[in-house]
Amino acid sequence: MIPVNEPVIGEREIEYVMDCLRTGWISSAGTYIERFEREWAAYCGRRFGVAMCNGSVALQAAVAALKLKPGDEVIMPTFTIISCAFAIVYNGGVPVLVDSDPRTWCMDVDQIEDKITPQTRAIMPVHIYGHPVDMDPVMKLAQEHDLAVIEDAAEAHGAEYLTGRDTSHPTWKRCGSFGDMSCFSFYANKLITTGEGGMVLTDNPDIAERLRSLRNLSFQPQRRFYHEDLGFNFRLTNIQAAIGLAQLERIDQIIAHKRWMGQEYTKRLQDIKCLQLPVEKAWAKNVYWMYGIVLSREAGLDAFHLAEILFKKGIETRPFFLGMHRQPVFNYDMRPKESRFPISEVLGLQGLYLPSGLTLNMDHLGKICDIVHEVLI
Numbered sequence: 481m482i483p484v485n486e487p488v489i490g491e492r493e494i495e496y497v498m499d500c501l502r503t504g505w506i507s508s509a510g511t512y513i514e515r516f517e518r519e520w521a522a523y524c525g526r527r528f529g530v531a532m533c534n535g536s537v538a539l540q541a542a543v544a545a546l547k548l549k550p551g552d553e554v555i556m557p558t559f560t561i562i563s564c565a566f567a568i569v570y571n572g573g574v575p576v577l578v579d580s581d582p583r584t585w586c587m588d589v590d591q592i593e594d595k596i597t598p599q600t601r602a603i604m605p606v607h608i609y610g611h612p613v614d615m616d617p618v619m620k621l622a623q624e625h626d627l628a629v630i631e632d633a634a635e636a637h638g639a640e641y642l643t644g645r646d647t648s649h650p651t652w653k654r655c656g657s658f659g660d661m662s663c664f665s666f667y668a669n670k671l672i673t674t675g676e677g678g679m680v681l682t683d684n685p686d687i688a689e690r691l692r693s694l695r696n697l698s699f700q701p702q703r704r705f706y707h708e709d710l711g712f713n714f715r716l717t718n719i720q721a722a723i724g725l726a727q728l729e730r731i732d733q734i735i736a737h738k739r740w741m742g743q744e745y746t747k748r749l750q751d752i753k754c755l756q757l758p759v760e761k762a763w764a765k766n767v768y769w770m771y772g773i774v775l776s777r778e779a780g781l782d783a784f785h786l787a788e789i790l791f792k793k794g795i796e797t798r799p800f801f802l803g804m805h806r807q808p809v810f811n812y813d814m815r816p817k818e819s820r821f822p823i824s825e826v827l828g829l830q831g832l833y834l835p836s837g838l839t840l841n842m843d844h845l846g847k848i849c850d851i852v853h854e855v856l857i
């Protein structure tokens with residue numbers, strides 16, 4: 481079976497983890513945490529990093545840092561992981577959904593403005609499967625309407641976006657460097673992993689301070705067991721940070737492998753007429769976190785059927801996200817307010833991703849593409 485993903489753990493990770501074990505720094509204090517926060521923030525072009533124990537709670541802490549009032553609205557894509565919507569709902573907010581762009585599968589930024597109301601407090605763009613959201617229009621709207629931006633860059637480590645392309649100084653910036661806060665996951669299938677883990681980045685020292693407090697039960701530096709706020713235990717361990725730091729040393733290699741994979745899949749699958757493949761916009765550097773494909777109507781089968789066939793032939797796949805507007809858990813909160821999301825509907829039914837891990841080699845990729853051809857042509 482060719483797995484959909486597999487982490488690669490190197491000697492450096494083992495060396496750093498052994499160092500934690502030998503020195504006894506195994507909990508949520510230690511030099512690896514501080515270094516990982518500092519170096520990940522610097523890599524992404526941010527001032528502060530606050531490590532968290534996974535990407536979902538990184539989002540939850542980021543939304544908590546906004547101090548929403550009950551009923552405040554946050555605009556987000558319907559086509560994403562449920563963590564984004566949970567983070568808003570847990571904080572008393574209301575997710576307001578927008579459909580996807582049909583080519584990048586990220587939120588359609590042209591639909592945001594219509595969703596802004598007096599209750600809107602923030603926009604949460606999510607870079608999907610390694611391709612950046614078109615951030616300039618998001619940032620412009622946020623500025624015009626005084627909204628916060630929480631960027632979810634969990635799937636886009638090292639991806640880049642060309643900002644200011646209608647100015648004389650367009651500049652490439654990494655995903656995770658936009659808005660008030662950006663959130664990451666370091667789950668085992670992410671480009672950089674800590675096993676379980678996450679981080680929130682920000683340039684604002686007050687927000688960084690608040691995030692550190694929220695992460696650690698809202699202890700106060702001056703008077704430890706005196707709490708003025710609700711808090712969480714969202715701490716990452718030094719051992720996990722040690723793994724992340726070792727991974728970060730190899731990030732260029734990891735991104736090069738993902739980009740090779742993305743380009744090679746596209747080269748070999750582009751002749752299949754009933755398939756829509758990932759794109760790379762001129763203003764984007766895609767890191768192909770997962771290589772997604774979307775079947776058109778002419779294919780005569782949906783993604784679940786194709787996944788079954790591929791599984792029987794030794795290829796593991798995963799279905800695309802099912803839109804938030806389709807989630808039974810949100811029946812009462814969101815569904816009545818939302819109409820239809822035609823692009824996300826198609827993605828949820830017709831999309832899946834092929835094996836995209838760092839152990840994927842040319843032989844695997846060739847075999848996968850041959851089998852996809854056999855089934856679809």
Ligand SMILES: Cc1ncc(COP(=O)(O)O)c(C=O)c1O
Pocket residue numbers: 534535536537560561563564606632634635664665666667676677678
């Ligand atoms: C876009 C996005 N945000 C957040 C998360 C949540 O991260 P975690 O699994 O670390 O909680 C994921 C997980 O895959 C994700 O894809």
